Each structure stands twice: as structure tokens, then as C-alpha cells.
Amino acid sequence: MFTEGLIKLKHISNSINDTEKIAEQFANNLKGSEIILLEGDLGAGKTFFVKSVAKSIGCSDVITSPTFTLMQTYSGGEFTIFHFDLYRIKNFIELENFGFFEYLEEDGIKFVEWAERVNLESMLDNYIKINIEKTGEFSRVIEIFYKKGE
Template sequence: MLNTREFQLENLDEVANQILENATSKTILFYGEMGAGKTTLIKALVKALGCDDDVSSPTFSIVNEYSVNDGLVYHFDFYRLNDEEEAYNFGIEDYLESGAWLFIEWPERVKHILENESCNRLTLESLDSKTRSIKFTTH
């Protein structure tokens, strides 16, 4: 487990590498207010996994896929989901069983679907324009 700590955005690549080194699951749940930096951190994680694609928020598409060195990353943004049934409709179970990296923003929107999954939890808080607080919990 990484303790709660503060970091500067200029050290984002280092933080991403530490998360990947400490992850006990390929599923990471991202918690934090709008604008806390969840997507920015996910961009750094995808880069650290070996992808140079332009990583963007899947707010409207719900999921983006990226090829990385050891397979795939699926980046989810569930902010616009109305209910968990929508996640079932696009096949969330297939993604959960894929063995790929899953980076999930707004996981509280599908909490019942994820309750039995092995996941890491990451909470971000914006302290100012250049500083974030991060708490990374492994299960």
C-alpha cells in the first residue's frame, strides 16, 4: 500500500510507476472530484505501460482502449451512466474477465458490479493547481 501523500504534477510519471509497481490487481478504481486529475494520472499510467497514443477521457464513449506492452488497457469513465444496467448493456462482465488493465473513473456508479472484484482503490484530491494528494490502497 502506498500511504497517502502529496505530489507535484511535475512528478506524475514517477507516481504512475510507483502505482504500477505496487498494484496487486490490474483493476484500479479512481475516486476524486471533477478536475482532481484522474484522467491526467491515467494518461501517465498508460504511457508507463508503453503506449504513446493520445489518451483522452472516455466521458462520452464510456470506454477507450489502448494497446500497451503486455496487452490492453481499458479506460472507463462512468460519470454519465444513469444506472448499472447500462454497464451490463455494453458488456462490463467481458471487460472484467479480460485480464487487461482496467482503469475505472467514477466506479461508485457501478459499485454493486465491482463489489466482488479484486481491485486497487486510488483517491485523488486537488490541493492547488500543481499539487495533488493521493491515496492508493491495494486489496
């Protein structure tokens, strides 16, 4: 369905229920190996969106590793989900030492919060970017960009 370039979808959410539905629709189009970068301020709903995707593909096991501030794994569903939070990562070396690039090779969907801290976008050809903007206590604008290189 999605070819080259950049395709943008814009959704308006007025409740957590709306966001769950948007996440479910998004999840239905996943193949299983996508890298998804999440952008938005603290409290925008990035983590909530990932958990909603995990729920809708049937992931019931959450594995919180000792480095849980950096990564959580959701399994038991149609696909495994790796959920990274790079908020505490200071530079590329730290990212490498954490084993991030090995995790990217694993089978499963990878969600990354705070990818902009290490300018991850410039290192990837194919990825999806989701920007969540908080417009009110329960309202959000959720934009989804599909970026595909040659």
C-alpha cells in the same frame, strides 16, 4: 508483497511531473489484470493518472471507440489498458448492456472512473482504489488502497 486486507499508500504531488513519477512507480508494481477504481472530483487528475500509467508501460496506441465517453483502450505496451468513465452510466442495467462485465474478463488492466455511480466496489473482491484530492492548482494528495478479499 501485498496480502489480505487494506493497505494504504499516501503520496504528495506538487506538479504533473510528480504525478507522472507516482504513476510510474505504481505501474511498475502491476501484474497486468488489476481493477483500479479512481475517485476524486472533476479536474482532480484521474484521467491524467491513467494516461501517465499508459505512457510509462509503453502504450502508444489509443483506441477511441464509438462509445469513447465510456471507454478508451490503450495498447502497444507491456499490458493493454481499458479505461472506463462511468460518469454517464445511470444504473446497473446500463452497465451490463454496455458489456462492462465482459470487458472485465479480458486480459489487461482496467481503470474505472466514477465507479461509485454504480457502487462497483460492492461487486468486487480484489481491487485497487486510488483517491486523488486537489489541494491547490498543481498540488494533489494521491492515496492508493490495495483491497484484497479472501
